[in-house]
Amino acid sequence: MSEFIVHGIPGSPYGRAVLVALEEKGARYRFQGVAPGELRSARHLAIHPFGRVPVLVHADFRLYETAAILRYIERVLPSPALVPLATREVARMDQLMNVNDWYLFQGPGNVIGFQRIVGPKLMGLAPDETAIAAVLPKAHAVFEELSAQLGTQRHLAGDAFTLADAMIGPQMDFLAQTPEWEVLTHGRANLREWLARVGERPSFSATTWEKVARLAQAA
Numbered sequence: 072m073s074e075f076i077v078h079g080i081p082g083s084p085y086g087r088a089v090l091v092a093l094e095e096k097g098a099r100y101r102f103q104g105v106a107p108g109e110l111r112s113a114r115h116l117a118i119h120p121f122g123r124v125p126v127l128v129h130a131d132f133r134l135y136e137t138a139a140i141l142r143y144i145e146r147v148l149p150s151p152a153l154v155p156l157a158t159r160e161v162a163r164m165d166q167l168m169n170v171n172d173w174y175l176f177q178g179p180g181n182v183i184g185f186q187r188i189v190g191p192k193l194m195g196l197a198p199d200e201t202a203i204a205a206v207l208p209k210a211h212a213v214f215e216e217l218s219a220q221l222g223t224q225r226h227l228a229g230d231a232f233t234l235a236d237a238m239i240g241p242q243m244d245f246l247a248q249t250p251e252w253e254v255l256t257h258g259r260a261n262l263r264e265w266l267a268r269v270g271e272r273p274s275f276s277a278t279t280w281e282k283v284a285r286l287a288q289a290a
């Protein structure tokens with residue numbers, strides 16, 4: 072099996088989801104760091120026409136969009152399975168992956184994550200408290216739904232760890248670094264317990280921001 076190359080930005084939750092899946096599969100991969108200022112460069116646009124990360128390269132095949140990448144990894148490396156067997160659990164997993172893209176990232180993830188982490192840490196910007204406050208009602212609605220879907224299960228789409236956990240875990244771990252995490256998980260202890268559970272997996276400890284930054288330097 073050829074090596075996988077992941078183009079990404081250390082700390083990026085979407086990129087981390089791909090790394091988590093590769094780690095879960097025990098795959099051989101290389102992380103190619105992309106500087107945030109390079110996203111709109113001709114070189115990066117040649118591999119991702121929308122100027123985002125991650126991008127997966129596998130031999131002569133190149134793929135962007137995290138959900139598509141995760142499903143590709145699952146198909147080429149089916150074991151251990153990260154997709155449930157039961158039809159309804161697969162449907163829940165798919166639904167959760169879309170919730171991630173449409174409701175968790177768009178607003179809660181990109182606004183709170185940018186204002187609290189990316190802006191201050193990488194660009195020296197002060198957080199825009201008005202923008203954060205504006206997105207909190209939507210964030211509460213998303214956390215309420217995720218908490219309800221999780222219920223008493225061990226993982227988001229059932230008891231087994233699936234692509235939904237690989238995708239949503241990094242987004243939630245990113246938000247867990249912000250003061251809004253306490254507010255958003257208040258009364259939703261199951262989400263805190265789930266994040267602690269997935270965070271203990273070797274695939275999560277191997278893909279922290281610091282570790283991925285070291286992989287990028289070594290590339």
Ligand SMILES: N[C@@H](CCC(=O)N[C@@H](CS)C(=O)NCC(=O)O)C(=O)O
Nearest residue numbers: 083084085122123124125136137138
């Ligand atoms: N729908 C894309 C979203 C990827 C995405 O938004 N990635 C962020 C980093 S976590 C990014 O590239 N941001 C750069 C930008 O918005 O300019 C996917 O699933 O891969």
